[in-house]
Amino acid sequence: MHDLDEVPVGRDLRADIDHILVSEEELNAKISEMGRQLAKDYADKDLILIGVLKGAIMFIVDLARAIELPLTLDFMAVASYGASTKTSGIVRILKDLDSSIEGKHVLIVEDIIDSGLTLNYILETLQTRNPASIRVCSLLSKPARRRVDVPIDYICFEIPDEFVVGYGLDFNQIYRNLPFVGVLKPELYTEPAEHKPASANEEI
């Protein structure tokens, strides 16, 4: 038996959050609704959900459980070329899919579409592999930041141009396990010119 009082208590993650943008309840409600919509749209189709690691992990797990259809899961991990603070648009595949998507109905599951450059690259790459169809479902979208016009078929929440963490989204690889989406206190990241912290691009 462990005495809970003896377990060292870590830093309070929530203390770093300025305000909550999307609560746990709002996430649950919207993802259930999205799952029902997708179950209708993909009834009788051979559906494969492709999660973009690591940001989309929480979302894809909850979304998959909300889609009451037979489906398969696969994952990709990508990174922007160069450790620059700006999304370059040139993306490197760190982990490719395990299986072929030929003839399958692909749904790319993303955490957030910001400039759109990462998604644009993923779409171009996957389109060459002859899927039956390819669509995108993103938890969040920041339309004000878009630099390339990418089609997003399903969006759970449009958000303002603020840096958010939680529910899979990170800053310096932490905060992913917060159960809501919140805005980080601005004093915690100090990048004057470019709004997006450098770390956001190293692993997306």
Ligand code: IMP
């Ligand atoms: P894009 O290529 O600019 O659309 O970059 C999208 C990627 O940048 C996302 O998949 C995230 O990993 C990361 N990103 C963009 N905005 C945020 C944010 O507000 N918080 C955390 N990560 C972000």
Ligand code: MG
């Ligand atoms: Mg991402």
